[in-house]
Amino acid sequence: xxxxxxxxxxxxxxxxxxxxxxxxxxxxxxxxxxxxxxxxxxxxxxxxxxxxxxxxxxxxxxxxxxxxxxxxxxxxxxxxxxxxxxxxxxxxxxxxxxxxxxxxxxxxxxxxxxxxxxxxxxxxxxxxxxxxxxxxxxxxxxxxxxxxxxxxxxxxxxxxxxxxxxxxxxxxxxxxxxxxxxxxxxxxxxxxxxxxxxxxxxxxxxxxxxxxxxxxxxxxxxxxxx
Ligand SMILES: [Zn+2]
Ligand SMILES: [Zn+2]
Numbered sequence: 001x002x003x004x005x006x007x008x009x010x011x012x013x014x015x016x017x018x019x020x021x022x023x024x025x026x027x028x029x030x031x032x033x034x035x036x037x038x039x040x041x042x043x044x045x046x047x048x049x050x051x052x053x054x055x056x057x058x059x060x061x062x063x064x065x066x067x068x069x070x071x072x073x074x075x076x077x078x079x080x081x082x083x084x085x086x087x088x089x090x091x092x093x094x095x096x097x098x099x100x101x102x103x104x105x106x107x108x109x110x111x112x113x114x115x116x117x118x119x120x121x122x123x124x125x126x127x128x129x130x131x132x133x134x135x136x137x138x139x140x141x142x143x144x145x146x147x148x149x150x151x152x153x154x155x156x157x158x159x160x161x162x163x164x165x166x167x168x169x170x171x172x173x174x175x176x177x178x179x180x181x182x183x184x185x186x187x188x189x190x191x192x193x194x195x196x197x198x199x200x201x202x203x204x205x206x207x208x209x210x211x212x213x214x215x216x217x218x219x220x221x222x223x224x225x226x
Contacts, residue, residue: 002151002196003043007035010059011158011198015040018130018150021049024073025146025155026198030062033070048073050129052122054157055140056084060198076128078135079121081142131155134187138180139169145187152193154207159183162200166214188212 001017010029013036015022022045027036040048048071053061056077064085068075077085122128122144124135134145136159146155158169159180174180188211195207203210 005039008032020130023050023129025052026060027063027067029059033063033067051075053077055143056081075119077119078142078144136183136186138183140175154192155196158198162197
């Protein structure tokens with residue numbers, strides 16, 4: 001079962017339920033945990049086992065700690081992004097969220113509310129709550145996609161968005177734009193019917209072919225211009 005959680009601010013938040021447990025993927029901006037709690041209660045879905053972050057950006061991760069504290073769920077994030085959830089975070093260059101990094105750490109604690117939480121550190125290829133981790137660094141060092149075999153679905157976080165068609169994020173929000181351009185090629189070998197983005201509408205049929213077509217188009221275009 002996959003549901004988009006209504007009322008969450010920032011990026012889109014999703015529920016994924018499998019035999020391995022109930023996971024919230026990217027619960028959203030600071031304060032959005034209330035919308036998640038309301039929805040999970042209204043739908044009588046039971047206990048949340050995991051809060052999984054596709055990456056550390058505040059529009060995906062800001063409310064993660066509050067949600068974990070309210071529910072007892074555990075937090076999971078790729079190992080390469082874990083440091084960004086700590087009070088003394090590495091300083092990001094050239095990202096919109098870099099602003100939060102320049103705040104004194106005492107103040108940043110309130111902005112990024114997952115600071116200080118001990119998380120399960122994910123690595124490429126491992127599974128959590130029925131989802132396989134696909135590491136696609138670039139947008140952030142620890143950006144991941146999450147592949148659900150049972151639902152034939154892929155959660156892309158910000159590896160690709162679908163706001164005006166399928167795209168990689170713009171250079172000014174990427175930790176390494178060069179790597180961010182390469183990251184979606186990691187997804188080409190996967191099979192999935194549906195794609196769920198951090199930003200933009202989901203693709204409900206033939207999503208893997210849509211993503212492959214995007215990658216082919218983009219690979220050909222730069223080659224023509226040398
Ligand atoms: Zn985002
Ligand atoms: Zn992001």
